[in-house]
Amino acid sequence: MVQDGNPPDDNVFRAFCNALYNTVDAPVTWFRETVVEPNQKKYPWYHQNYRRVPTIDQCYDDDVVCDFEANAQFKRDRAVDSEILSILRQRYEDCMMYEQPDHATKCRSLWDKYKSAEEAWFIKYGDLGAYGDARKAYMKQKHRMVWERRNGPLSDLTK
Amino acid sequence: MVSWSALGRSFGINLVKNSLKSPNKIQNVTFTTAKTLKGSHGERTMALQPSRWQWHKFKDMLHFYMMVGLIPAGALIFYCNVFIGPAQLTPIPEGYTPKYWEYHRHPITRFIARYIHNNPQQDYEKFMHFLDEEQQRIKLRALEKEIIKKMAERQDYQAYYYKPMVNKYLRMNKKTGDELYNRIGDDYKD
Numbered sequence: 001m002v003q004d005g006n007p008p009d010d011n012v013f014r015a016f017c018n019a020l021y022n023t024v025d026a027p028v029t030w031f032r033e034t035v036v037e038p039n040q041k042k043y044p045w046y047h048q049n050y051r052r053v054p055t056i057d058q059c060y061d062d063d064v065v066c067d068f069e070a071n072a073q074f075k076r077d078r079a080v081d082s083e084i085l086s087i088l089r090q091r092y093e094d095c096m097m098y099e100q101p102d103h104a105t106k107c108r109s110l111w112d113k114y115k116s117a118e119e120a121w122f123i124k125y126g127d128l129g130a131y132g133d134a135r136k137a138y139m140k141q142k143h144r145m146v147w148e149r150r151n152g153p154l155s156d157l158t159k
Numbered sequence: 160m161v162s163w164s165a166l167g168r169s170f171g172i173n174l175v176k177n178s179l180k181s182p183n184k185i186q187n188v189t190f191t192t193a194k195t196l197k198g199s200h201g202e203r204t205m206a207l208q209p210s211r212w213q214w215h216k217f218k219d220m221l222h223f224y225m226m227v228g229l230i231p232a233g234a235l236i237f238y239c240n241v242f243i244g245p246a247q248l249t250p251i252p253e254g255y256t257p258k259y260w261e262y263h264r265h266p267i268t269r270f271i272a273r274y275i276h277n278n279p280q281q282d283y284e285k286f287m288h289f290l291d292e293e294q295q296r297i298k299l300r301a302l303e304k305e306i307i308k309k310m311a312e313r314q315d316y317q318a319y320y321y322k323p324m325v326n327k328y329l330r331m332n333k334k335t336g337d338e339l340y341n342r343i344g345d346d347y348k349d
Contacts, residue, residue: 045264048257064291
């Protein structure tokens with residue numbers, strides 16, 4: 001809600017809604033702040049940093065180990081790119097929720113960024129099927145480039 | 160309407176005759192088929208209804224065995240969440256490689272990753288070694304097939320006609336053949 005510092009909030013309806021919410025929230029918050037938080041230990045966890053390994057285009061075609069590692073890296077990269085796309089989409093959706101009904105104009109830049117990111121994601125990872133791996137993505141790129149050489153560019157992102 | 164079977168008919172008729180919605184007292188205990196509430200200080204009623212003992216026993220056992228599992232598990236989960244708590248996400252310090260269980264947040268997940276599961280990097284590298292070994296076998300077999308195909312094609316290598324043999328079995332067969340010849344002779348029809 002709006003951050004009101006000094007003037008007390010004398011809106012009866014808001015006070016009533018807050019009271020209803022607090023019938024459940026206040027005991028839970030009290031329990032967490034007095035019992036749970038003081039007793040919890042503080043210790044770290046980390047996000048794993050994976051080393052970069054040769055990609056599929058740098059592997060010999062009969063090198064199974066290189067293929068396996070390139071594929072694992074491809075799957076990790078796809079997961080990371082999917083998350084990035086998700087974050088961009090969330091940003092646009094939050095803006096849209098806040099700015100309804102003029103979201104079309106107010107959130108335009110976020111929408112454009114999301115759309116170009118989505119197009120880039122689809123160019124790289126889209127339409128590979130359920131068993132899509134690094135090799136299929138590489139072949140997709142090759143076919144796209146051949147098609148573009150014959151028929152001209154597909155989009156702004158591939159010029 | 161209730162349909163009476165032949166066997167229960169007399170019983171059913173007796174029930175109707177005794178009109179059990181009005182209480183029927185025998186030795187100061189009221190028998191009734193009406194639904195009774197289990198109040199303590201009403202009239203002492205005995206409900207003439209089919210036994211619900213199996214249902215009650217089932218519920219008892221269900222609750223008991225569920226609690227045998229839920230209470231220790233609940234206590235463990237409560238302890239882990241309140242007295243140990245989940246970890247804080249921190250950037251990796253310089254020059255330190257975290258252990259493989261330190262990549263998980265919840266203490267129970269960390270416990271499982273540390274004491275039950277294998278190191279994922281170890282599994283990854285073992286699998287890659289296995290893949291490499293199988294790949295070498297594939298290459299060897301493909302090479303052998305190729306060589307035999309070429310020998311068959313060009314007919315220029317003696318080894319194509321060479322059948323490997325083990326003399327031990329030849330000796331055994333010869334001994335058997337000699338014994339048969341000594342017994343039977345060479346009188347046989349072709």
